[in-house]
Amino acid sequence: MRPIDIAEPGDFEIDPPCSQSSYRERSPTKNMSSKSDKYASFIDHPRYGRRPNVTGLNPNPMHRGVHLHWNTTSHNEIVAQFEAVVGKPWPYGDTTSYTDRPKRIANTAIVADLSRQTPATVPVTHYFDLERKCRDCERPFIFFAKEQKHWYEVLGFGLDSDCVRCVDCRKKLQGIARTREIFETLFHVESKTVEQRLQMADACLFLIESNVFSSRQTERVRRLLNSIPDDADVSERSRHLDRMNRILADERKSSEPSVAPKSRELGQ
Ligand SMILES: [Zn+2]
Numbered sequence: 001m002r003p004i005d006i007a008e009p010g011d012f013e014i015d016p017p018c019s020q021s022s023y024r025e026r027s028p029t030k031n032m033s034s035k036s037d038k039y040a041s042f043i044d045h046p047r048y049g050r051r052p053n054v055t056g057l058n059p060n061p062m063h064r065g066v067h068l069h070w071n072t073t074s075h076n077e078i079v080a081q082f083e084a085v086v087g088k089p090w091p092y093g094d095t096t097s098y099t100d101r102p103k104r105i106a107n108t109a110i111v112a113d114l115s116r117q118t119p120a121t122v123p124v125t126h127y128f129d130l131e132r133k134c135r136d137c138e139r140p141f142i143f144f145a146k147e148q149k150h151w152y153e154v155l156g157f158g159l160d161s162d163c164v165r166c167v168d169c170r171k172k173l174q175g176i177a178r179t180r181e182i183f184e185t186l187f188h189v190e191s192k193t194v195e196q197r198l199q200m201a202d203a204c205l206f207l208i209e210s211n212v213f214s215s216r217q218t219e220r221v222r223r224l225l226n227s228i229p230d231d232a233d234v235s236e237r238s239r240h241l242d243r244m245n246r247i248l249a250d251e252r253k254s255s256e257p258s259v260a261p262k263s264r265e266l267g268q
Contacts (some may be wrong), residue, residue: 001177035237043134043141043166048192052129052142057109069124071162072104103131110145116153124159126150141166176210179203194232197224198239205246218247 042050059066061077062084070078079090110127117123127145135140143163151157165173183203186196201224207213208221225240225247232240 009197010076018073038146041140043139044078045141045144045147045167048142048144048147050104050142053144053146054107054109055110055145056107057126058107059109065125067125068104069127069159071143072128072130074104105129105131105142108145110149112149118156118158120151120159127152132163132166134169135164136169136172137166139166167199170209176207176212179206179210180212183207194228197228198243200244201225205243205250208250209246218250219248 026072034188037051039051044050059068061068062080067210068077072159074096075089075096077097082090107127109126112124112127113187114123114125127148130143132141132143133139147163151163152159180203183200186192186200186203189196201221204213204217204221204224208217221243225243229238
């Protein structure tokens, strides 16, 4: 059996533990050298920071009554739990490819409120801070125990959901979704005002720059901007120039491969 892959907070600068008095707290270790602070390069979460939140609580998933989220449990632990409960050898083969992604950070657990989770076959009793690598930008980040509690107990997310992107990339995706909505609404407006044409050009450029639309869509932006009358006011003219420059920059990149999975739906 391979050793269980659990990150130890022995090589980073520990922030003061949170002040939840019911937890057995560990004193922050002194003399932690900043050069060994691997979390310095982690993405900073606006609410939770970038370093683990040490609570001193470290429940063992092998103990009865302790159930961790599937994204917090390694293959070896799942196998051992199954064999302890069922009393038979593990029959499902190697699940390492998807169960060994998590890197649980020791001593960062917080207690879950089972009554607030959406019903599941096995509820989760504790959340741990987890080390992650963003699916989009590949930078490291922490999916915080407190954030999980917020997801599963306040926002009502199911326990089958998981966090695979850093906070920056999640915000970017939300921005893309909002911009697509604006674009699609304006797309269906028959006679667009100058302001609406500029807004649509803005949205289209943002979606090209986010690789949602093909760079061929710069032609649409060009048509929109060319339709703006010469006597439009000064601020509109300057926005117009700014966008034309962005078109030129985008067109210079147009020989590069781009991803345009949904641009066809919008009738380019
Ligand atoms: Zn990211």
